[in-house]
Amino acid sequence: MLDAPQPTSTEPCLDPFALAKALSGKHFIGGKLVPALSGATFAVVNPATGEEVARAAEGDARDVDAAVKNAAEAQKAWAKVPARKRGALVYQAAGLIRTHVEELSRLVALETGKALRTESRVEANNVADIFEFFGGLGGELKGESVPFGPEVLNITVREPLGVVGAIIPWNIPMMLMALKAAPALVAGNAIVVKSAEEAPLAVLRIVELMNRVLPPGLFNIVSGQGPSCGAPLVEHPLVKKVTFTGSVETGKIISKAAAEKLIPVTLELGGKSPMIVFADCDFEKTVAGALTSMRFTRQGQSCTAASRIFVERPIFDKFVAEMGKRVDAMVMGDPLDEKTDIGTIISPGQFSKVKAFIEEGKATAGATGRACSAMPADAALKKGLFIQPHIFTGLTKDSRLVREEIFGPVTVVFPFDDADAVLAEANDSEYGLAATVWTSNLKTALRFAHELEAGLVQVNQNLVVQPNLSYGGVKASGLGKEASLESMLEHFTHKKTIMVNMA
Numbered sequence: 001m002l003d004a005p006q007p008t009s010t011e012p013c014l015d016p017f018a019l020a021k022a023l024s025g026k027h028f029i030g031g032k033l034v035p036a037l038s039g040a041t042f043a044v045v046n047p048a049t050g051e052e053v054a055r056a057a058e059g060d061a062r063d064v065d066a067a068v069k070n071a072a073e074a075q076k077a078w079a080k081v082p083a084r085k086r087g088a089l090v091y092q093a094a095g096l097i098r099t100h101v102e103e104l105s106r107l108v109a110l111e112t113g114k115a116l117r118t119e120s121r122v123e124a125n126n127v128a129d130i131f132e133f134f135g136g137l138g139g140e141l142k143g144e145s146v147p148f149g150p151e152v153l154n155i156t157v158r159e160p161l162g163v164v165g166a167i168i169p170w171n172i173p174m175m176l177m178a179l180k181a182a183p184a185l186v187a188g189n190a191i192v193v194k195s196a197e198e199a200p201l202a203v204l205r206i207v208e209l210m211n212r213v214l215p216p217g218l219f220n221i222v223s224g225q226g227p228s229c230g231a232p233l234v235e236h237p238l239v240k241k242v243t244f245t246g247s248v249e250t251g252k253i254i255s256k257a258a259a260e261k262l263i264p265v266t267l268e269l270g271g272k273s274p275m276i277v278f279a280d281c282d283f284e285k286t287v288a289g290a291l292t293s294m295r296f297t298r299q300g301q302s303c304t305a306a307s308r309i310f311v312e313r314p315i316f317d318k319f320v321a322e323m324g325k326r327v328d329a330m331v332m333g334d335p336l337d338e339k340t341d342i343g344t345i346i347s348p349g350q351f352s353k354v355k356a357f358i359e360e361g362k363a364t365a366g367a368t369g370r371a372c373s374a375m376p377a378d379a380a381l382k383k384g385l386f387i388q389p390h391i392f393t394g395l396t397k398d399s400r401l402v403r404e405e406i407f408g409p410v411t412v413v414f415p416f417d418d419a420d421a422v423l424a425e426a427n428d429s430e431y432g433l434a435a436t437v438w439t440s441n442l443k444t445a446l447r448f449a450h451e452l453e454a455g456l457v458q459v460n461q462n463l464v465v466q467p468n469l470s471y472g473g474v475k476a477s478g479l480g481k482e483a484s485l486e487s488m489l490e491h492f493t494h495k496k497t498i499m500v501n502m503a
């Protein structure tokens, strides 16, 4: 279907350094890998070594305009393709992600510093799952009939919105793109993605691969800076919907720009997710759950990280000690090494920000910050952005470490005595993304599940986003849901009403 030869091979490339070079300096627009119109590029850096591994095309308003116009043209024909057929094509394109899981895992590990075994491979598999899940939902794009009488036919139909602009961050770039692109495409829209500055490569490769199956122009991606490339995408007159994952500050800017155009916007923003541990929990499972909940393997760079842990006093000391011991046993090192549990922080900017939080915590009177695991010994990694995970106790509730999203491997743990008080404390946050409760008491579990102010509450587990379950926050954590059939219908279509009078 493509009219241009592809410089990269269809065969999976397991050398991420070579693939990074092959993808250098390109957007994917109108079915082709193309450079920025200005010719400008910026560096893509391996955070484990500080070395430049590729250049990314530095897009501006002109590249965005080209991508959106291509998308708008392609969308007209795509909207006429029966929805099940659209889904089937997306499902077929997902097959290319399946066959490239290993390649994509390595590439995303290289650019983000996320450990291959514990994080990057998991993400790549999830991406294939998400595209396959939505690919199977084409037939669900259906309407209703509303009986008014024998000579009147009232029906509703689901129509696509047009061109969707998607802006994504760097922490799970492939998966967050999939959560936007899969439902948008199956619903009959075209999409232009603006990748995150720090992680433009694996997402570019996914778009390139899927374009071997999808008609050209439907699925485009541009790279560039937020204000000079993301903002023009939001503001473009042909973009009829914006979907964004990132910081609260940028979410507000995007929401205002979308309001000017009166277009719908979906926002997935930050979190400061509480984990509440009752003394009657399954201790072993819950300590292990604290490590996964805090996403220590991703250096805590997750909106749903359990960055506030409340433990019932009788098991508090034992819990904190055991948590520390288990994080100590995790191996921090080269993200591409199978032995590594924990990789790096994404960028020097985030590195300094997280370090500043740790220093502030350590300087707080009465607080203890236990540094866990060990810095990598390998000399090749000495410039890597590694930070030891920290578990803080003894902080007060007004500390910045307790109130603000750190997006690093730092969690704070508090003892509690009273269920009502801990519920109030857990809810005392501007965020409301996710929460977990750990107890063997069903009554307690259900009470907390209902009363915690969060878009997602899990009991005795903390899984990542699951296809088919709506995901999204309340309060400052966002607007709208992703990952489910309802999210596709609500956020990527509009319901048209048709009334036919045959009297």
Ligand code: ADP
Binding pocket: 167, 168, 169, 170, 194, 195, 196, 197, 224, 225, 226, 227, 229, 230, 231, 234, 245, 246, 247, 248, 249, 250, 251, 253, 254
């Ligand atoms: P983070 O702190 O995770 O980088 P940001 O919200 O700054 O969070 O970035 C998330 C995404 O939003 C990135 O792709 C970034 O380039 C983009 N972005 C940043 N500023 C703007 C803006 N003014 N308009 C549109 N997109 C932006």
